[in-house]
Amino acid sequence: MEGKIIYFDHAATTPLKKEVLDEMMPYLTEQYGNPSTIYKLGREAKRAVELARERVAKALNADIQEIYFTSGGTESDNWALKGVAFANRDKGKHIITTTIEHHAVLHPLKYLEGLGFEVTYVPVEPDGIIDPQKIKEAIRNDTILISVMLANNEIGTIQPVKEIAKIAKEKGIVIHTDAVQAVGQIPVDVKDLGVDLLSLSAHKFYGPKGVGALYIKKGTKIHPFSHGGAQERNRRAGTENVAGIVGLGKAIELATQNLSEYAAKLQKLRDKLIDGVLSKIDYVRLNGDRYKRLPNNANFSFEFIEGESLLLMLDMKGIAASSGSACTSGSLDPSHVLLAIGLEHEVAHGSLRITLGEDNTEEDIDYLLEVLPEIVSRLREMSPLYESVKKGGK
Amino acid sequence: MYSEKVLDHFMNPRNVGEIENADGVAQVGNPKCGDIMKMYLKIENGIIVDAKFKTFGCGAAVATSSIATEMVKGKTIEEALQITNKAVAEALDGLPANKLHCSVLAEEAIKAAIEDYLSKQKSKNTN
Numbered sequence: 001m002e003g004k005i006i007y008f009d010h011a012a013t014t015p016l017k018k019e020v021l022d023e024m025m026p027y028l029t030e031q032y033g034n035p036s037t038i039y040k041l042g043r044e045a046k047r048a049v050e051l052a053r054e055r056v057a058k059a060l061n062a063d064i065q066e067i068y069f070t071s072g073g074t075e076s077d078n079w080a081l082k083g084v085a086f087a088n089r090d091k092g093k094h095i096i097t098t099t100i101e102h103h104a105v106l107h108p109l110k111y112l113e114g115l116g117f118e119v120t121y122v123p124v125e126p127d128g129i130i131d132p133q134k135i136k137e138a139i140r141n142d143t144i145l146i147s148v149m150l151a152n153n154e155i156g157t158i159q160p161v162k163e164i165a166k167i168a169k170e171k172g173i174v175i176h177t178d179a180v181q182a183v184g185q186i187p188v189d190v191k192d193l194g195v196d197l198l199s200l201s202a203h204k205f206y207g208p209k210g211v212g213a214l215y216i217k218k219g220t221k222i223h224p225f226s227h228g229g230a231q232e233r234n235r236r237a238g239t240e241n242v243a244g245i246v247g248l249g250k251a252i253e254l255a256t257q258n259l260s261e262y263a264a265k266l267q268k269l270r271d272k273l274i275d276g277v278l279s280k281i282d283y284v285r286l287n288g289d290r291y292k293r294l295p296n297n298a299n300f301s302f303e304f305i306e307g308e309s310l311l312l313m314l315d316m317k318g319i320a321a322s323s324g325s326a327c328t329s330g331s332l333d334p335s336h337v338l339l340a341i342g343l344e345h346e347v348a349h350g351s352l353r354i355t356l357g358e359d360n361t362e363e364d365i366d367y368l369l370e371v372l373p374e375i376v377s378r379l380r381e382m383s384p385l386y387e388s389v390k391k392g393g394k
Numbered sequence: 395m396y397s398e399k400v401l402d403h404f405m406n407p408r409n410v411g412e413i414e415n416a417d418g419v420a421q422v423g424n425p426k427c428g429d430i431m432k433m434y435l436k437i438e439n440g441i442i443v444d445a446k447f448k449t450f451g452c453g454a455a456v457a458t459s460s461i462a463t464e465m466v467k468g469k470t471i472e473e474a475l476q477i478t479n480k481a482v483a484e485a486l487d488g489l490p491a492n493k494l495h496c497s498v499l500a501e502e503a504i505k506a507a508i509e510d511y512l513s514k515q516k517s518k519n520t521n
Contacts, residue, residue: 306428308452312404326428327452327493334428346425346450382410382456384421384432384448 006364008321010204010296011153011181011355016247017206023250024208027243035240036229045242052249056213059256060198061189068214068232069245073180074104075225076199076214077147079236080176081108083222084145084197085117088174092142093117098130098159099340100152104199105178106336109147128157128288128341136167146175150182150193154324154337154353155288156297158186165194174220180204180212184255185263185294196220200252202244206358207251211244266356267295269365273354274298276369281376283389287338287351296356299324301343304386305350305379307334313375319368322353346385396453397487403457408464411446418511422502429455429496433503435466437511442466442474447503454493458500461485471508477501 007015027048033041035049049069057064070076085095097109099121109119120138124130130148139146146168151158161177168175176197179188184205190198197220201212216222216235228237255262274286283303302310307323314321324335326349333339334348343351354368380386396404413419413434423430429451436444445463449456462482466474479497483489489497 304450306451306455309404309456312401312453316405325452327454346428349425349428382407382448383450384430385425385450387412387432387448 004318006319006360006367008319008354008356008360008364008368010357011156011353012322013203013209014206014357015359016203016208017251017254019254020207020247020250024243024247027246031242033242035242036231045240048246049240049242052245055249055253056200059183059188059252060200060215061191062215063218065233066190066215066218068216068236069240069248070212070214070225070236071210071241072203072212073102073178073199073201076180076201076212077102077104077176077178078108079214079225080197080199080216080222081105081145081147082112083225084174084176084220085112086223087221088144089117092140092144094140094143095119096135096138096143096146097121098148099123100128100130100155100157100337101147101149102153102178102180104180105147105149124157124340126342127292128152128155128337129292130159130164132160132163132167135164139167139171139173143171143173146173148175148177150177150179150188150198151185151294152288152337153181154335155299155341156181156294156355157288158182158292158294161195162193169194181294183252184259185266185296187256187259190215190217197222202248202251205251205255208244208247211241211248213248262358263295265358266360269356269360269362270295270298272362273356273365273368276365277372280369280373284376285347287341287343294355298354298356300352300354301338301347302350302352302376303347304383304389305376307349307351309379310350310352310375313379314371317371317375319371322355324351324353325349395490396457397489399461399485399487400454400457400489403460403486404453407456407460409446409460409467410448412448413444413446416446417514418507418509420503420506420510422506423451423455423499425450428452429499431455431459431499431503433459433463433507435507435511437471440470440472442469442471451496451499452493454489454496455499457486458482458489458496459503462500462504466504471511474504475508477504 033045035046198215203209287299307325308327338348416434417437418435421432447459479501483497
């Protein structure tokens with residue numbers, strides 16, 4: 001393993017696939033036309049953008065006209081929430097979401113609260129999964145929008161969005177799902193889910209950074225994201241990121257082609273990792289439901305140690321991973337997701353998120369299982385919290 | 395993000411451990427915030443002859459604990475009380491802005507351990 005980097009942070013980003021880059025390259029170099037122009041160079045760029053739209057639509061079982069390109073998941077979420085809220089404010093001002101959404105959902109909702117909208121944050125169960133009944137109970141006469149993520153970015157839990165969408169439809173409420181972590185990991189079919197809006201981001205499934213898409217079901221009342229030119233059918237002005245869009249199209253095509261094999265491979269590795277960590281290390285817990293989780297996600301909390309220290313020591317061993325500790329986020333509070341599932345602050349500080357990707361092997365898991373217990377033990381020997389446990393028992 | 399010196403003190407922390415029957419002991423910080431430092435001092439004739447620590451916290455928390463124990467050793471109580479968080483951070487070739495609170499914790503740990511020593515001395519003298 002000397003000198004090798006083992007990358008276990010695929011929920012943060014994935015490496016760009018060579019096939020994807022190959023399709024993008026001409027649009028970064030000789031095919032530089034603006035898709036809004038009428039001459040050949042522009043027409044060629046426009047054709048490439050529309051082929052990508054077709055690929056995204058096919059991957060999601062949507063219609064081509066329902067796919068809008070954006071700068072990524074954050075923009076898609078912002079557009080969905082603000083666009084629907086502004087377009088429907090004559091109907092009501094109430095929005096429902098969950099306590100474990102990504103900041104790309106929570107922060108625009110805070111912004112909307114500042115403008116007079118009211119938001120209900122429905123808590124999740126200790127297994128990290130939302131109870132649809134609780135969403136139903138939160139609905140008011142003036143509820144205009146429900147936003148529930150399809151899979152959580154930290155603990156990987158898969159949410160019952162289909163059931164929640166059914167409840168929303170019965171009440172005539174618009175439903176959005178942030179599927180940024182789900183696309184490329186589990187099957188995502190907008191018609192089967194029954195959602196009105198769905199956000200995705202290319203760099204989570206081996207595509208380029210800075211490009212994403214928003215699915216907007218035909219007939220959904222929504223304001224444009226930006227005003228300017230006529231791009232994206234007058235809903236999202238601005239010259240298209242042609243190469244990025246081409247990359248997104250290719251990446252989603254590849255990601256959905258062999259999804260079941262990919263997921264089966266990662267699930268096997270994930271289970272080996274979870275079993276190994278739980279058996280080799282004490283005072284550890286798996287965060288999120290054991291089975292209703294993304295095939296590539298394992299999230300642990302190690303008591304008496306802090307996550308950033310763990311990440312630094314793993315980095316010294318050539319392992320890249322993630323933590324929900326406050327120190328890695330620059331705030332004083334650890335991950336809101338870990339707190340939402342009931343972890344005490346000090347336990348949440350000691351979390352480790354491992355997210356697997358297609359290049360990871362059994363050998364990588366074996367190596368992690370070899371070095372992790374040593375690191376945890378070393379940090380615990382340094383911890384005054386562990387010292388008191390050793391002396392007093394727990 | 396971290397200087398080489400911070401990483402060195404994190405990976406090879408000096409003076410980790412406890413001192414049996416330490417003359418001054420103090421624990422500062424809060425597990426809720428993710429940082430706790432426990433400092434042990436051995437003091438002879440007003441001079442800190444040994445210092446050890448245990449820390450629950452991030453890389454900067456461990457590194458500041460390590461350098462702080464190095465800085466106090468051999469100093470008189472009065473000199474050790476003059477050590478500021480700025481001095482601790484400078485000794486590590488700087489800390490990122492969002493980690494400066496760790497150096498504050500190190501300063502507090504030194505002061506609190508000395509206070510513990512002084513209060514023990516006071517009660518000894520009273521008895």
